[in-house]
Amino acid sequence: MPAWLDDFLWTYQNLVYALGINGLLALSMYVVLAVGQLSLGQAAFMGLGAYSSALMTLKLGLPFAAVLPLSVVVPMVFALAVGGPTLRLAGVYLAIATIGMGEVLRAVYLNVDLFGGALGLSGIPERATAPLIYGLLGLAVLALWLIGRSGIGRAMEAMREDETAAEVMGVPVRRYKMGALLASATLAGLAGCLSAHVSSFIGPNEYGFEPAVTILSYALLGGIGTPLAPVVGAWVLTLLPELLRGVSDIRLVLNGVIIVLAVLFLPNGLLAVRMKRIGARTAA
Amino acid sequence: MLAQQLVNGVLLGATYALFALGFTLMFGVLRVINLTYGFYFSAGALLALWMARQGASIWLALPLASLGAGCIAVVLDWMLLTRLRRVQAPELSSLMVTLGGVLALYSALTSWLGPDIRRLPPGIVSADAFLVGDVRVTAAQILILGATALLVGALLLLMRGTRLGLAIRAMAEKPDAAQLMGIDTGQAAALVSFISGCLAGAGGVLIGLNFNAIHPYMGEAMMLRGFVVIIVGGLGDIRGALLAGLALGVIEVMTAGYVSSGLKEAVAFLILVAVLWTRPSGLFGRAVLRRA
Amino acid sequence: MIPLLDLSGLTRRYAGLVAVDGVDMQVMAGGVHAVIGPNGAGKTTLFNLVSGLVPPSAGRIRFVGQDVTGLAADRRAALGLARTFQNIRVFAAMTVLENVLTGLHARLAVGLPGVVLRLPRFRAEERRAVARARAALDLVGLADKAGQRAQALSYGDQRRLEIARAMAPEPPLVLLDEPAAGMNPAETEALATLVRRLSEFGATVLLVEHDMGFVMDISDTVTVLNFGKRIYEGTPQAVRQEPAVIEAYLGHKVAARLAAGAKAGVRGAG
Ligand SMILES: Nc1ncnc2c1ncn2[C@@H]1O[C@H](COP(=O)(O)OP(=O)(O)O)[C@@H](O)[C@H]1O
Numbered sequence A: 001m002p003a004w005l006d007d008f009l010w011t012y013q014n015l016v017y018a019l020g021i022n023g024l025l026a027l028s029m030y031v032v033l034a035v036g037q038l039s040l041g042q043a044a045f046m047g048l049g050a051y052s053s054a055l056m057t058l059k060l061g062l063p064f065a066a067v068l069p070l071s072v073v074v075p076m077v078f079a080l081a082v083g084g085p086t087l088r089l090a091g092v093y094l095a096i097a098t099i100g101m102g103e104v105l106r107a108v109y110l111n112v113d114l115f116g117g118a119l120g121l122s123g124i125p126e127r128a129t130a131p132l133i134y135g136l137l138g139l140a141v142l143a144l145w146l147i148g149r150s151g152i153g154r155a156m157e158a159m160r161e162d163e164t165a166a167e168v169m170g171v172p173v174r175r176y177k178m179g180a181l182l183a184s185a186t187l188a189g190l191a192g193c194l195s196a197h198v199s200s201f202i203g204p205n206e207y208g209f210e211p212a213v214t215i216l217s218y219a220l221l222g223g224i225g226t227p228l229a230p231v232v233g234a235w236v237l238t239l240l241p242e243l244l245r246g247v248s249d250i251r252l253v254l255n256g257v258i259i260v261l262a263v264l265f266l267p268n269g270l271l272a273v274r275m276k277r278i279g280a281r282t283a284a
Numbered sequence B: 001m002l003a004q005q006l007v008n009g010v011l012l013g014a015t016y017a018l019f020a021l022g023f024t025l026m027f028g029v030l031r032v033i034n035l036t037y038g039f040y041f042s043a044g045a046l047l048a049l050w051m052a053r054q055g056a057s058i059w060l061a062l063p064l065a066s067l068g069a070g071c072i073a074v075v076l077d078w079m080l081l082t083r084l085r086r087v088q089a090p091e092l093s094s095l096m097v098t099l100g101g102v103l104a105l106y107s108a109l110t111s112w113l114g115p116d117i118r119r120l121p122p123g124i125v126s127a128d129a130f131l132v133g134d135v136r137v138t139a140a141q142i143l144i145l146g147a148t149a150l151l152v153g154a155l156l157l158l159m160r161g162t163r164l165g166l167a168i169r170a171m172a173e174k175p176d177a178a179q180l181m182g183i184d185t186g187q188a189a190a191l192v193s194f195i196s197g198c199l200a201g202a203g204g205v206l207i208g209l210n211f212n213a214i215h216p217y218m219g220e221a222m223m224l225r226g227f228v229v230i231i232v233g234g235l236g237d238i239r240g241a242l243l244a245g246l247a248l249g250v251i252e253v254m255t256a257g258y259v260s261s262g263l264k265e266a267v268a269f270l271i272l273v274a275v276l277w278t279r280p281s282g283l284f285g286r287a288v289l290r291r292a
Numbered sequence C: 001m002i003p004l005l006d007l008s009g010l011t012r013r014y015a016g017l018v019a020v021d022g023v024d025m026q027v028m029a030g031g032v033h034a035v036i037g038p039n040g041a042g043k044t045t046l047f048n049l050v051s052g053l054v055p056p057s058a059g060r061i062r063f064v065g066q067d068v069t070g071l072a073a074d075r076r077a078a079l080g081l082a083r084t085f086q087n088i089r090v091f092a093a094m095t096v097l098e099n100v101l102t103g104l105h106a107r108l109a110v111g112l113p114g115v116v117l118r119l120p121r122f123r124a125e126e127r128r129a130v131a132r133a134r135a136a137l138d139l140v141g142l143a144d145k146a147g148q149r150a151q152a153l154s155y156g157d158q159r160r161l162e163i164a165r166a167m168a169p170e171p172p173l174v175l176l177d178e179p180a181a182g183m184n185p186a187e188t189e190a191l192a193t194l195v196r197r198l199s200e201f202g203a204t205v206l207l208v209e210h211d212m213g214f215v216m217d218i219s220d221t222v223t224v225l226n227f228g229k230r231i232y233e234g235t236p237q238a239v240r241q242e243p244a245v246i247e248a249y250l251g252h253k254v255a256a257r258l259a260a261g262a263k264a265g266v267r268g269a270g
């Protein structure tokens, strides 16, 4: 590695990690939005992945090669428990239940000794690396891209446009919604595990209401036409406070305003392209 | 001991009910889960605090703060939701827009005022307490119960006994028909937002009194209880919200008293998940689950 | 011969009213079966019950000899039950061809591994699907608009797109909810021809329509609903002369006068 690159990576190490991890979080938002659902539990799933993996490393001494895949288990269990009853109902129920889940988990981390209370967990060894993070991000984008191009992606877009009509066309909407939520929990859980194992410390406030809404702003800024769009959204919103000094103080205000503006004026996001799939080419 | 817990539970539940009432009214009529609702609660409490520091008595600060929160609600509804209502956007868009709005508001307020917990000036309500048998009731608690009863009574009277209430109920039942009958939906939306905002603002002042802890994010902390109460009571069901709010308060206090105070925070969510699994249309079964 | 669709005691209650009230009805394979009745008679609710969008309060639904009462809508679609909607519900941002391909979703055996790995079997299947979708577009006369966005189509074309989307999987039964609504006479005429061709293609058609001329022209059997109840069933000729039907449409007095006078049709009512 040339010396300047080494220098650069050293100086901006945390930013490099954050870009990759936030990209994964943006994808975890994307998969549920792509089937027309709104889950606000991505930060909570991330927290579950972070706490469960940190405990596996610290208390059980498991190797990271085992901890990383196991970190998706607890988030998936919570996704099943919350998605099971709500995905049968109108979309607002999933949104409400997942916000609620985030609030409660924060209170639990604060009040239960195992999770270290307000101090959180520290001394987590730095096991994740930038190549690992970006490798997983690349794999996730590729898999979601291939799915998006296929008949499943077409069915997902149909669900987003009109769930009832899609269901009558034979799209198994309940199964796809659950699948999307589980995929979302998996991606967020992995992001949580990775972030815990690069930052050595985790605390309850990293997974509360503000991060949950911030993750939504990634996907809404980029758009959800293709899986790359939300990742770009995440990168813009992660870099902006670093590039503009003044922005970092009002970072959260900005994220909130972006959501408002995107919903009102830019419903397809900045990268409003549709997936290229069979039959999707428009002719005049 | 049990009697004391019950009284504390009912008092806590009364504020939950008061908070959730406006929330469920908003959903019932405007068909939007409006997440800026928690902000009116914070705003009410902070306004009352500011007035109290200027020397206003609680009898002045409570109603003025409540009205102020109502006005904020009208402005926010107008800014965030009129456009989406006009194009009949999907309800998740409305939910997202209010979510973005409320994050911006909370963070702006926090960076302006700081995140610290503030206290009302001492003596704003008398520190007296009364003993009824061996149950201790403070003057603040009596004020809370009285104000809640008054506001709930006024709301029910408005909804059941006036032409305005009839129009609001017509909008809740059949929005298209209501429009045909000549009800101006824009005005009605403003009115319902105002009423809801007033209820939330009053709730904020009263909770601020009860716990004597006021901070910008206090409304956000209340939202989980709000969700539980309106879903358990049935989305849009006023009577259901009232009963569910009281029940939640009692259950929380009992859990903290007899099980563990750590579990108190989780109990609301456990109830929420249990109700969603078993009776998603709410205890009284009137909520709209899905529109075909 | 067992009926293709067999409803027994089908009932749906809403707060304060019974939208569909103990309906017994059989649809035999082949031909066109119409359901008529005044506005609010419960026709759309009946279709929602049959297609699985609304659970019944009582009663049973059998389709191709199988009890489907508790089955989700997508499973019924997979069994070969297709439908269109009274208020058009095309996927607006998608192309016409993609809309029809979505109608074939249940026919595609797309497993996740096949999709992600782009196995040859998956590609072959997509090609077959496109061929079938184009055939369905041909049937309704939209082949030359396959590449347009659905939202760019005219109202009549969107209705025909819905029919193509429903017909692509070659379902044994297709439900059409007011297919002629909002169409001009020429378009209605073309639609009548199309519906007859659907049954020639092997699909049984169950349709709701207000245009009596249209109904009388193309149906083999007519079922009449009023206030959620089935009040009559018979051939189009018999329905025209049935006093109970005339009364449901025109009210008691007119019906009495008609019965006293010449035998008149109910053409154009509703
Ligand atoms: N989701 C619903 N909630 C309450 N009432 C409904 C609902 N759907 C239909 N209805 C009522 O059921 C009756 C039948 O409606 P519908 O089936 O649409 O009639 P049609 O299609 O024959 O005009 C009407 O009175 C209508 O208002």
Ligand SMILES: [Mg+2]
Binding pocket: C043, C044, C045, C086
């Ligand atoms: Mg109808």
